[in-house]
Amino acid sequence: MRLTQIAFGYFKRYVENEISNARGKYIYKNIWGWKRIDFDKRPWVYTEDRPWTDAAKRANLPSELKKRGKIWVEPIKEWKIFKGDRRELHFGMPNKITEGILLGLGNPLLDITVVCPDNALLDKYGLLANNAILAEEKHRPLFEDMVHNYQTEYLPGGATLNSVRVAQWLLQTPRATTFFGGVGKDKFAEILENKSLDVGVNVRYQVHEGIQTGVCGAIITGEDRSLVTELGAAQCFSVDFLKQPENWKLVEAAQCFYAGGFILPVSKESVLALSHHCAETNKTLVMNLHATFLCDMFADPELNLMSYVDILFGNSDEAAVFCPLVGIKSTDLKEMALEVSALPKANKKRERIVIFTQGRKPTVIAHLGKVKEYSVEAIDPDLIKDTNGCGDSFVGGFLSQLVQGGSLEDCMKCGFYAAKVVIQHYGCQYPDKPNFTV
Known part of the structure; x- marks a missing residue:
């Protein structure tokens, strides 16, 4: 069980690292743990593809982001890993009840x-x-x-x-x-x-x-x-x-x-x-x-x-x-x-x-x-x-x-x-x- 938790922890950091790098962030590890250095930040759009895949990175090219427009997303709370996965809401509506929605x-x-x-x-x-x-x-x-x-x-x-x-x-x-x-x-x-x-x-x-x-x-x-x-x-x-x-x-x-x-x-x-x-x-x-x-x-x-x-x-x-x-x-x-x-x-x-x-x-x-x-x-x-x-x-x-x-x-x-x-x-x-x- 302990080894499984360690493996999942490393895998989670790997996913974070891939997304961060794609957004212009860099993560390095020293004796104090994981640190972030922010450079030229770019928006990241979550797709059905895993964040470290070439397909996900292609979807986040500047030319592709312009085509997509704004998409409302909802977290899948029951998932413990693959936090980058996305479920696009029905009809593209937000799930938060805002005033005058x-x-x-x-x-x-x-x-x-x-x-x-x-x-x-x-x-x-x-x-x-x-x-x-x-x-x-x-x-x-x-x-x-x-x-x-x-x-x-x-x-x-x-x-x-x-x-x-x-x-x-x-x-x-x-x-x-x-x-x-x-x-x-x-x-x-x-x-x-x-x-x-x-x-x-x-x-x-x-x-x-x-x-x-x-x-x-x-x-x-x-x-x-x-x-x-x-x-x-x-x-x-x-x-x-x-x-x-x-x-x-x-x-x-x-x-x-x-x-x-x-x-x-x-x-x-x-x-x-x-x-x-x-x-x-x-x-x-x-x-x-x-x-x-x-x-x-x-x-x-x-x-x-x-x-x-x-x-x-x-x-x-x-x-x-x-x-x-x-x-x-x-x-x-x-x-x-x-x-x-x-x-x-x-x-x-x-x-x-x-x-x-x-x-x-x-x-x-x-x-x-x-x-x-x-x-x-x-x-x-x-x-x-x-x-x-x-x-x-x-x-x-x-x-x-x-x-x-x-x-x-x-x-x-x-x-x-x-x-x-x-x-x-x-x-x-x-x-x-x-x-x-x-």
């Missing part, structure tokens, strides 16, 4: 939920018990009516903000996420901001005076849920606000960006600004089709948005509308996902991942020319309270592992976990602490 851009809405014993409120405003609509003029007084005459519950809402909140909850690191959107200057905006800050999201709202903050009224009667949405100030977000120096610093600090499709009709310029930034800096852009009526914008050749998308979410209905718009003729979901993943990309350093959900049926993923199905874990129907935030929470769970450098399997596992938790609550809610392990 995930940035979301979307339409913030304040969800106002009331539970009614009968249909009186529905009848008063001509609403159906199980429906979702955009507010008309006759619905304007509804939200004040809910606030003043019913017991209300407030939650930050909007599809993208829901996903960011779930990611923040799973990351359990204050201000790990940032969210941009537009609000009014009113009490709804104050509630929306405070509720978001309470869970740790760093919100950056563009305030529009004279325009009401976007709200979504949810009227629950029995097992039915009637949704009335007034987008309000969420429709007024502009790229000028995003590019303000103090805001653009947050963009530069982020490593992963999530923009929902719903923001495209509001400010496609903002989405393109983030898209170009991601391509230029080799960061990750994640987008969601979000609705069939938005597929035209994703397929618009003038916008050329899809060339910047690194990870695309959508459901089977959205996929069926989107694929023909980009010349994909197949009607098989797996083939559709595969062809979408192969569409041209601006940043060729990242292979596109396409994720198509289909309710209880397996989720389809295409990546690196292959397709895989992930089964959705069944849940007792008696535990289901509200499916409205299920898709948003799935994306949030996925993103929480993505920014930590998790594998695709880990990202999917966490997405399913988050959806299973949120589906057992009204609205996009969850316990104080997550119970997820990789």
